[in-house]
Amino acid sequence: MVSTRLLVAGEWVDAASGATSETRNPANGQIIGTFAEAGTADVDAAVAAARAAFESVAWRAMTPDERGRLLWRVAELIERDAKELAELETLDQGQPGFVSGGVSVPLAAQVFRYYAGFATKIEGTVSPVSIPGNLTYQHRLPVGVCALITPWNFPLAIAAWKLAPALATGNTVILKPAEQTPLSTVRLAELCVEAGVPAGVVNLLTGGPDVGRALVVHRGVDKISFTGSTAVGQQIVRASADDLKRVSLELGGKAPSIVCADADIDAAVMGNLQGAIFNTGQACGAYTRFFVQRSRVDEFTEKIAAAAGSLAIGPGSDPDTVVGPLVSQEHLDRVASYVGTGVDQGAQLVTGGQRVGGDLAEGFFYRPTVFGEVRDDMTIAREEIFGPVLSIMPYDDLDEAVARANDTDYGLAAVLWTKDLATAHTVPPRIHAGTVFVNQLPLIDPGAPWGGFGMSGWGRELGAYSIEEFTETQSVFLNIG
Structure with a gap:
């Protein structure tokens, strides 16, 4: 029986309420673990931790090369624990071994390596403006605190392809896995800690839909990256309208x-x-x-x-x-x-x-x-x-x-x-x-974008497109005349 906790500000803690929920093996219906059921207080704590980490010297002063090395280390740890991760994914989600061990886990490691290389290649441009005596250039800045809400069908792989570009671009995150399949995402967060990700840069909240809703409406969250049903995606768009936070959605298909x-x-x-x-x-x-x-x-x-x-x-x-x-x-x-x-x-x-x-x-x-x-x-x-x-x-x-x-x-x-x-x-x-x-x-x-038209969502994940999703463009006008 597995028992997991929340990761907030670098510490593994119980939910503030002490509440827990159960996860089952879909192959036999048996309970295989319990996980902390986060509440509003835990959401507030995780958002505060992510904000403090985003503004901290430890994270802001980390060079692109250092961030890239950090992501590469996570990829190495995923490959080191590949067998364990695949077994967790099969146990909790039901994936056949050729899917969990042959696709999900290798893809997760590959994604982290891909964005490890991207950390040093986030470039700006110089604009030929017509204002005399001006040098004008653009560069990309991290969005800020990002809530990454993942589905139950490919828990590990989709968590990886959100988390890796978010970190490569200098954001801090709150991971929220689906309540049906939390185990492999919890393990991924543990590997991030082991790799040396600074406290508060990666936070983890497990629980049901209420946790996701609290993240979507939280004024301290700058971006929502969601993969799941179209109906929930529509709810996220409506709920995020009050503060116009950035939203990217990878939704259903036919x-x-x-x-x-x-x-x-x-x-x-x-x-x-x-x-x-x-x-x-x-x-x-x-x-x-x-x-x-x-x-x-x-x-x-x-x-x-x-x-x-x-x-x-x-x-x-x-x-x-x-x-x-x-x-x-x-x-x-x-x-x-x-x-x-x-x-x-x-x-x-x-x-x-x-x-x-x-x-x-x-x-x-x-x-x-x-x-x-x-x-x-x-x-x-x-x-x-x-x-x-x-x-x-x-x-x-x-x-x-x-x-x-x-x-x-x-x-x-x-x-x-x-x-x-x-x-x-x-x-x-x-x-x-x-x-x-x-x-x-x-x-x-990892090198090709993934996302859809119409009710299949907004934006693209993977490839260089994820860099755009997790950054803002800033122009600088410099008077050199």
Whole structure:
């Protein structure tokens, strides 16, 4: 049984109220740990600690090179404890081992190394103004105190890709992980302390939605970086309006996959299936709407349904597992409700559509589900399900497919399957999505931006774009005449 505390001003402390909450293993529903349930007093203390650290000589006087070395050290510690971190992520979130150990933990270390290099490359510009005798230049300054609110689907990786650029640019932070999956983020905060991050630069508050809401409305917080549902993102925008704090949002998605008539159908089947059920479909960039050229749709449906039905389902700790559990009973019920709605609205249930029983009955397992004959106006084609549910829709003309793919409130990711080079280059700019993949899985790299159009959020994370998100531009006019 794991028991964790809050990190405030460099000290590990209980919540001021003494309150705690529990976290469960989604593979069997058993309690695996308790964590401190922060309250308003803890939010006030963490914000005060972050503000004091931001204004401290210890942090402000640290050179870019020193900050870079600090981030590099965190990356080294993540790699040192990679096995432990992967096990925590699997235990608390349910990720299959190939996801936690092969993607989440390596990506977290890679992100810290990437921004360690960026710490010494945050450059300004000189503007050729027309005022006689003036030298005018711009430079980037840290925003200040940043609240980093992370989701439950990729707790460690997303915490890393917010935390690393925030620190590289000289901000101080308050990490707030999702209450369903706090354990790996707590461990990341411990590694930051071990690496030598000054007290108060990284603070950690665990707890439920009330903690996040208190951070959003707090006048001492200069920026909110949030990843999660679109509904919560909308609430954050409304709540942050009073003091106009900086907000960046990475929200939901309903990624379309366009399969052209000339596509390698077997590659498209396997790539789409992996892109759909990666982390049991609990990914905002998961492929969910499959627009397949009518001449290939029967073949595609038959093959992807057979492949989906053959996937190994089990706890993430089993090395043979491909499909792990959903994160909670609440989320399992949500996914099952969407499947029921699909059936009620007339979609053809080809495979799946039920909870897994037997030895896995105590866990939150749901079979990969494929629907055929899905209409664009059906709920399962329009709303984000965040589970292993695939909707297949035939199309006749590529222009039609692009228009239907764009007929959504979301715009995070999309994928195109074709052998034609011209199609591969000309179609992506027509798709309203922050990232378009061609003939591949929904991969993420620290060097490329990630974020969406429309209801998928504001701003971009990763790459040089995160530097912009965590800095303000200041102009200096110097009279040299």
